[in-house]
Amino acid sequence: MRKLALTDDILMKIEKPARYIGNEVNSVMKDKTKVDIRFAMCFPDVYEIGMSHLGIQILYDMFNRREDVWCERVYSPWTDLDAVMREKKIPLFALESQDPIKNFDFLGITIQYEMCYTNILQILDLSGIPIKTKDRTEEDPIVIGGGPCTYNPEPLADFFDLFYMGEGETVYDELLDLYKKNKAAGGSRWDFLEMAAEVEGIYIPSFYDVEYKEDGTILSFTPNNVHAKENIKKQVVMDMSSAPYPEKPVVPFIKATQDRVVLEIQRGCIRGCRFCQAGMLYRPTREKDVEVLKDYAYKMLKNTGHEEISLSSLSSSDYSHLKELVTFLIDEFKSKGINISLPSLRIDAFSLDVMGQVQDIRKSSLTFAPEAGSQRMRDVINKGLTEEIILDGAGQAFEGGWNKVKLYFMLGLPTETEDDMRAIPELADKIARRYYEIPKDQRNGKCQITTSTSFFIPKPFTPFQWARMYTNEEYISRAAIVKHAFNDQLNRKSLKYNWHDAEVTVLEGVFARGDRKTSAVIEEAYRLGCLYDSWSDQFDNNKWMQAFENTGLDIAFYNHRERSLDEVFPWDFIDIGVTKDFLKREWNHAMNAEVTPNCRMKCSGCGVAKWKGGVCIESKN
């Protein structure tokens, strides 16, 4: 029997002990004496969140296919266990072997959102690994980061030995082989890092020096090691259909956020919304073969026993075989008691038909993400959704029996005026009016239009990377304008408005575009006790503000400046395929409220066509 890292008295005292015992269906056990590399894969948030992440499941499966590697999982201990581990000096352990992370060769951390940064420090701290890469020795695992936030890795540069830029399926094998070779040859940690620096897509922050101008912006970013490359090229998988994908994902005992089979149908998005980082990072759009997906659906449902299957991608309506795939899933699995969970789809006759088949119309709601209230603003952000399309879609759905609509918008977008803000409630009201056009005896009571706004955060590698942000107070006053305008609407009783807090937005803004200097704030915030900052009940803005004060960093420098077009950004050394010239063109188009057609309509020359794959070669076959 496996010996657990935590004793019975601890497990009986903490919330959800199942988070820490491993043993789940499809988790992989190996003989640790028979592998060469032990890899701990970490999602720095609580188990139920981390277990829902597709990327880790893909890499876990891919690594464990190798006989010489045992990849295990580790998540952030919840605050109750965190306190016990500190008090009793219990080192953080991996779920499968229950062995301390400190004994592993690698600790790989996926970095999905900025507000997990203090949790990364918790993982290192509880593992007994020095927080800063410069303090680590031959006894410590190599700490490697990946995921969307690594496209600006600089706020975390002090904490990671290396970063993997791009999709994990491509050069990990090469990296692991090098590690093995170096270990066998008796090479040091430093030797390995120098070897790794030669691998495409691998960035070793300590091999670069940054110099700053007097105004605080970057003067130069230069390699200080002969092995380090000038530019780091993002890694992309060109053949999605044959890329590794788990047929037997791990099935948690406790309910995870994503408690279902997830089929990734495509990567990338053709739309080119100017605020969207994923839409730029994952170019070009690459589809998976529909027959391959059908086969995965069978195998994954059989191997997990899940009662639900869902599709994952950006803008799923653009998947060219969507109709065939959804029809297949319904025909094949619905009679077996499997729920088909649909992604948010463009509203048309087809999507209403399948929604009617798989959901209870009275309970389910329609979702639109116009992102901006006025047509002018939607043109600025290049969101190709018009009022006509929204009202027409909503109308069709209302006539089909739906009466609940959810709307998502952003506030604080570049060039936003009060008119743009007021256009949000006006659009919600027009949708309600469309509902009440249906004769009373043919409609299903009142309608419910729920509007949510979040605050826009400019992200690296988007056309809006030059945009400024605002203060907490300014954000709240913008939400208040929207709130007041809701009260003026004819159908205000059918309209509901929710807005997000702005404190977290401000911090996300700093770290999304922050430089190396901001790592001091993260370390200080952690020292002051910040943890689980993405959890509203744990988040403590006062401590964060204290951390800025203690480190002398100025939020305004990061958030309130509109950056000049020739500014050197902390992330400029990364080559994501999309050129800075294209982003500049798009920024200028945005300022003139000019739309850019999507990739299927017309190529706009963003730069990724050089890879000759996906949507870039679709019509040219």
Added chain:
Amino acid sequence: MKARIKFRKYGVMRFIGHLDVMRFFQKAIRRAEIPIAFTSGYSPHMIMSFAQPLGVGVTSDGEYFDIELTEAIASEQAVAQLNAVMVEGIEVTGFREISSDKKASGMTIVAAADYKVTQPQTFQHAEDIRVLSAKWKDSVCAFMKEPQIIVWKKTKRSEKEVDIKPMIYDMHAEDDGIFLFLATGSEQNLKPDLVMEAFLRFIGENPEEVPLHFHRLEVYAKNPESAGGTTKNDFISLEDLGKDIVTT
């Protein structure tokens, strides 16, 4: 056709709560391709009902749930198919047909359960147990000779004094622990930890300072042939109410 599944819960699986064990079996039944029936309606779910929930930390040799089958499957085959998709810590030990009579199925029939209570050396490891002391052995006899055993019992609404003695059908000391046979189910329900708490207070020990491990041995219904007593013969295990399925 209705079937009753019996399983063991041991090792690290004792930390998985009742609701999560239910979820585990819903998925396991799909993986094992057991021909289970679903309810009709918009969101069909498996026809499945669990007996007497087991507390977190407790192990068991006698856990049960009943399911509705769409077609017969041989007991031996069903057990093999289920065990092929289990995890360490859960083992299916029986798969039997039960009467489709509402009164015989469902879990309202549960009337008693027996337990083995062991004394781990420390609170840290339940498996590392000590031999029962002579003092404890003697005290168990004395405890059971009490005319009444009054405890504070929490109900949903209030807390009240209850005499649990009539609900303890048997309690005796064995070399490796204390055996308990207790009223269980919807009519009368006595949890083993409440008995042990009363016992520890009786011998002057602080229940919070004494590590104990509870292991459920079996769950019983009233024996239809019994005149209504509370001896072992007046009860029948849930498993024995069913019969093995043999298909040709």
